[in-house]
Amino acid sequence: MERVSWKIQAGMWVLAIGGITTVVLQHPLRTVDAAAATQKASNSSWTTYGGSNDDAQYSALKQINRTNAKELQQVWFYPAGNNGFRYGSNPLVIDGVMFVYGKNNAVVALDATTGKEIWVYDTHDPRLISHRGMTYWESKDHSDRRILFSMNNRLHALDARTGKDIESFGDHGAVDLRLGLGRDPSTIRQIQSNTPGRVFENLYITGSATGEEYDSPPGDLRAFNVVSGKLVWQFHTVPHPGEMGYDTWPKGAYKYAGGTNNWGEFSIDEKRGIVYFPLGSPTYDFYGADRIGANLFSDCLLALDARTGKYIWHFQTTHHDLWDYDLETGPKLMTIEHDGKMVDVVVQAGKNGFVYVFDRTNGKPIWPIEERPVPKSDVPGEESWPTQPFPTHIPPFARQKFTPDMVNPYIADPKEREAIKKEVEEARQEGIFTPPSLATTMETPGNNGGGNWGSGAIDPTTNTFYVVSKDAPSLLHLEAKPPKRQIAGSPETQGYAVYLQNCQTCHGDHRQGQPPAIPSLEGVIEKAGADRVRNAVHNGLAPMPAFPDLDTADIDHLIAYLKAPDKANLSPEVKARLLAPPVPTTKLGPGGRRYWTGYGYMNSSEGLAAISPPWSSLTAYDMNKGDMKWRIPLGEVSELVAKGIRNTGSYWPRGGAVITAGGLIVVGTRSDAKLHIYDKDTGRQISEIQMPGGPEGIPTVYEVNGREYIALSARLSSDKVVGDQPKSMENPTGPVAQTQGYYAYALPESSRAKK
Incomplete structure (x- = not known):
């Protein structure tokens, strides 16, 4: 077992882990006075995805609180149609105007108090769009206000007041995101992220979604001038010759290797001017004979100078990823009490169920992280990394093992249960870093489990970190395609x-x-x-x-x-x-031997999880101590509730929670179509609201004219939609009212007047 070793060398922190030396630069603190005011304002409005650039998913509003949350009522609904957002959206609210995606992916401005349309921008193409949200920017004198969003691999800018294209931005209102990646743009099927970028000063900073296959483009991190659309800086996540990390890949890998991208959230320390990117796995996800090495900067929490894109520090949570263990959840910026001192930290949740905590300025772990030996791959050509980092103090928030006695007891067919038990017994399972094999290997909590996009939230008043997570074991089986x-x-x-x-x-x-x-x-x-x-x-x-x-x-x-x-x-x-x-070729590397596997999600024929509940959980951590405060099942499954089976957790949630100064956790779950409201200190459910559609994404909490609102998106299940109208059991051939769209809730006016 190798422990993390830190020392000061030439004025820099140097980290040695499993034979890899990671240079971690000290970064001078820089203060922007306006940043504090901006952050304070964003905690009472919702001008940015996740509520604020620190991605806290926290609201300072407290009109809706523990004493009155049960009185919440729906005050308006805006339909989005069948071709709207796919996996949940986080609406923005600026000066009483809400910005959402509507029917056929139109960009829409709504009156945030009534849901009535102000303007509609017809995208003329309901295909690829950054459906999780948009980005807002305004000039210092407020004369120029813009909405930025990505569609069909182009970054667009609209006038926030009128919904008209800003022709002076990029090429007639758009920037082609496929350019400048060192690949033929015509070969890039997708590069835009479904998660919106963030604005820092006059920069639009963004990650990307590269796809998961061989020959995917690299996930370069970029910043564009928000006024002109010109590229300001670019960081190569697959390093080029002469760049840090180049020697952790095969020579010339930057020409063909892909992924290593930020497709979930990221956060910005506005006072210091540091942007924190959680990065994903390299491609192909499950076989890496053409990318032998540790593969920086894949699976890293990476800190860059927000103004220049210059490297500050990184920590790699998975070396030479073979499990699709992307870091996706937004890094949360907190100030905790540690060893008698107040320390600014960044907290990162992983797909593997671990919580990582680092000093925000230099990347030093707050609690020890050990490099431990892990199983070796037996796949031809593969060279799995011999050790992986394990946090030693904070307990994991997800199950990291799936044994036969954990098979879901609610699967109706006993023969099917026994068949799943046999699969679990026969699968190779030697911990969370068991490499994929030509036989069958088990991955728990799974490549779609643990912490995902939108999963994290914080309460800065109590230094509590909350994680929405899911247990979703996968069976991987590599074979030549x-x-x-x-x-x-x-x-x-x-x-x-x-x-x-x-x-x-x-x-x-x-x-x-x-x-x-x-x-x-x-x-x-x-x-x-x-x-x-x-x-x-x-x-x-x-x-x-x-x-x-x-x-x-x-x-x-x-x-x-x-x-x-x-x-x-x-x-x-x-x-x-x-x-x-096919008969495998003997040549390794680009164009040589390649293996594939499905994602291996383990479900019953009824669509239930193979593993026993809870399938999703909400976990709270005291970050001053690094201790788990409590963990509860998050939501339920309507079909099981009808049979008297409760507290199973939702299957599966997409999105996350918002914490409020009113003492609440606000989160939606799709499998029971409910908005859940919990006590943020105890996890006790205060109220739940049955919704017509299945909620997804991150709720938006905002205030207009002294009234607090909670808004969130919901969508239909695919089996409930025909064309652009949902089916009706009472009238299966006729259209019924839309249920996919945006719902807003508030206290009754009479109740609010009493407070």
Whole structure:
């Protein structure tokens, strides 16, 4: 076992972990007087994704509190239509105006007190958009106010007052984000992040979503001038020759390696001018023979100078990631009492269930982090890293092991339960860093588990850190991908061949999917439309990667099959030939031997989790001590509640919570379609509101004319939508009122007047 070793060398902190020496530079403190005022204002309004640039997900408002939260009523609803946000949105509110995505991904300004439209910007294209939110900027004299958002890999700027394009920004109102990455722009299917960027002074700072496949583009971090759209700085997350970390990759890897991107939240210490990026895994996620080495800056919490993009410090939480252990949850900036002193820290939650805490200025861990030996990969060509970092003080917030006695007891079919127990027993499982294998390996809490986007929130008045998490074990099984094999036959038959070779691993033999993460494709063309399916295959749709090797004819055939699967006709012999693995090449590296695996989500045929509940939890930590205060199941599953089965946790939440000065935790869960309100000190549920749609994303808490509101987005399940109207059990052929959109809640006027 190797412990983290720190020393001062040449005026710099130097960290030695498992043979890697990480240089951590000291950074001079810089104070911006206006920053404190901006941060204070943002904690009582909602001008930025997550509420503030420190990503606290905290509101200083307290009109709605423990004593009256049960009186909350819906005050307005704005419908977003079937083609609105996909995974939840966090609305902005500035001077009584709310900015949201509406039907067909239109950008919409609403009266925040009534939900009535002020203006609508028609995007003319309901495809790729930064659906989790937008970014607001205004000049010092307030004369120039802008809304920035990404669509189809371009960063757009609108006049916040009128909704008109700002033609002077970039090229006639937009900046092509595919440019300047060292790759042919025409080969980049997706680069924009679904999470909005942040504004610091006159800079728009952004990460990216690169896709999960081989040959994905790199996740460079960039800052653009918010007025002109010109690039100001760029940080290579896959280092170029001469840059720090270049020697942790094969020579020339920057030309082909991808990922290492920030696709979730990030935060900014405005007083110091430091931006903190949690970075994701390199691609391909589960096999790294073409990227031998530790792979900086993948899976790092990375601190940069917000004005220049210059490196300050980093800490890598997973070396040579083979598990898709992205850091996604926004880093939370806190000031805690530690060893008798007040220390400014940054707190990071991981997919693996760990909490990491560092000194904000230099990256030194507040509590020890040990490098421990981990299992070795047995996959040809792979060189897994021999050690990984383990926090030693703060207990994990998610389960990190799945044993046979933990199989979900609520799976109805006993034979299915026994089959899952056998899978668990036979899988290789030697801790959270068990490398994927040509056999089956277990990953817990899973590549879609632990802390995800929007998961963290803080209470700066009590130094409490809250995490919304999920336990979602995965079974990984690497195998060589069959080469592209075409056959003769009808479009439906050719489409079935495309499906078998590209879609079956995740969506199943009969298109049943693995809800809630991987949807069923039964009737998907009728429900979603051919254009949306085509876009998802072409550009990817998280967690599904893009499929760059499928041409237009392939996708046309796939759509024909999905529209009429009964018309496909393949003999067992042809099907076996299509799925026959290739003979692996002996060449390693780019263009050489490659292996794939599905994400391996473990669900029952009923769509329930394979592991026992709770499937999602809300955990509170006292960060002065690094102790867990409490942990509760977060939400429930409506179908199980109807059977008298409670406290299972939601399956699965997407998004996170907001903490308020009124003593509340406000969070929505989709599987029971409820807005939950808990006591922030004890975790006791104070109230819950049944919603018509399933809430997702991060709530927005704001005040207009002395009245406090809570707003959040909700969407439909895919099996409840036909075209652009939800089905009605009472009138299945006729349209009914929309339930997907934005809901706003407040205290009744009469109740508020009494306070």
